[in-house]
Amino acid sequence: MSNDHCQHLPISKEKIQKKIDQYGCFIVQIQEDDYLPAFVYTIGLYQQYGHPEIICFGLSVEVMASLLNDACDLIKKGQSFAPGTSYDDFLDNYPVQFITVDQAYYPYYLGTGCFFYGHNRFPALQLIWPDKQSLFPWEPEFNPNWLRKQPLLDRNSDFMFQEEKNLAVFTSRQILEGSPILYIYHDEDGDWQFLNEEETKEQDVRIVALSEIAKIDPGIKELHLLSYGQRAWRASPKDKWQWE
Numbered sequence: 492m493s494n495d496h497c498q499h500l501p502i503s504k505e506k507i508q509k510k511i512d513q514y515g516c517f518i519v520q521i522q523e524d525d526y527l528p529a530f531v532y533t534i535g536l537y538q539q540y541g542h543p544e545i546i547c548f549g550l551s552v553e554v555m556a557s558l559l560n561d562a563c564d565l566i567k568k569g570q571s572f573a574p575g576t577s578y579d580d581f582l583d584n585y586p587v588q589f590i591t592v593d594q595a596y597y598p599y600y601l602g603t604g605c606f607f608y609g610h611n612r613f614p615a616l617q618l619i620w621p622d623k624q625s626l627f628p629w630e631p632e633f634n635p636n637w638l639r640k641q642p643l644l645d646r647n648s649d650f651m652f653q654e655e656k657n658l659a660v661f662t663s664r665q666i667l668e669g670s671p672i673l674y675i676y677h678d679e680d681g682d683w684q685f686l687n688e689e690e691t692k693e694q695d696v697r698i699v700a701l702s703e704i705a706k707i708d709p710g711i712k713e714l715h716l717l718s719y720g721q722r723a724w725r726a727s728p729k730d731k732w733q734w735e
Contacts, residue, residue, distance in 0.1 A: 549640030
């Protein structure tokens with residue numbers, strides 16, 4: 492889990508403000524890793540124009556930065572964007588739509604924006620692009636191979652994981668009997684382990700749905716950005732998670 496996702500970038504508010512004053516907004520670019528898609532978002536649209544900030548996932552950072560700069564130029568001219576409407580201003584021959592970002596996601600994806608504003612009480616929209624059939628991710632026939640490219644930040648804030656809720660994950664008898672989750676491992680093959688300790692006896696291993704783990708400890712959604720091969724641990728439920 493990259494610190495870029497949960498914390499702000501190493502840049503001062505003054506440098507961000509300088510770019511906003513010069514261009515109308517500042518663009519944050521986060522590269523993809525083996526697990527998470529790339530994403531790009533604006534800072535300054537709300538300050539300058541009273542318009543929600545915009546975030547986009549799943550394309551190259553160069554393309555997404557261009558899309559958000561186009562959005563900024565249109566907003567400067569008085570246009571605004573809202574959920575529930577298709578817009579043809581961005582992609583050749585394909586519409587885009589916007590959804591409202593749930594503030595529960597801000598610490599994970601809009602950290603530098605929160606740092607700049609000093610709070611999370613600014614609105615944000617997610618720019619959603621379609622598949623080659625012009626279908627959007629919430630439509631039943633949307634290309635299933637592209638679903639993980641755009642996490643939809645208007646829903647599932649009690650879950651947040653990229654995977655389906657019925658994904659089989661490893662846990663232990665002790666967890667199911669009430670012991671706290673103290674160790675999480677997201678292995679290189681994509682399997683999740685939620686355990687009470689790093690070493691668990693084979694006879695104590697259990698397989699459950701990821702949604703069941705989220706119900707046992709709703710706070711584990713904090714680790715939903717843990718990438719392949721990363722692990723997290725804490726000494727007790729009162730302690731903060733550490734990861735590598």
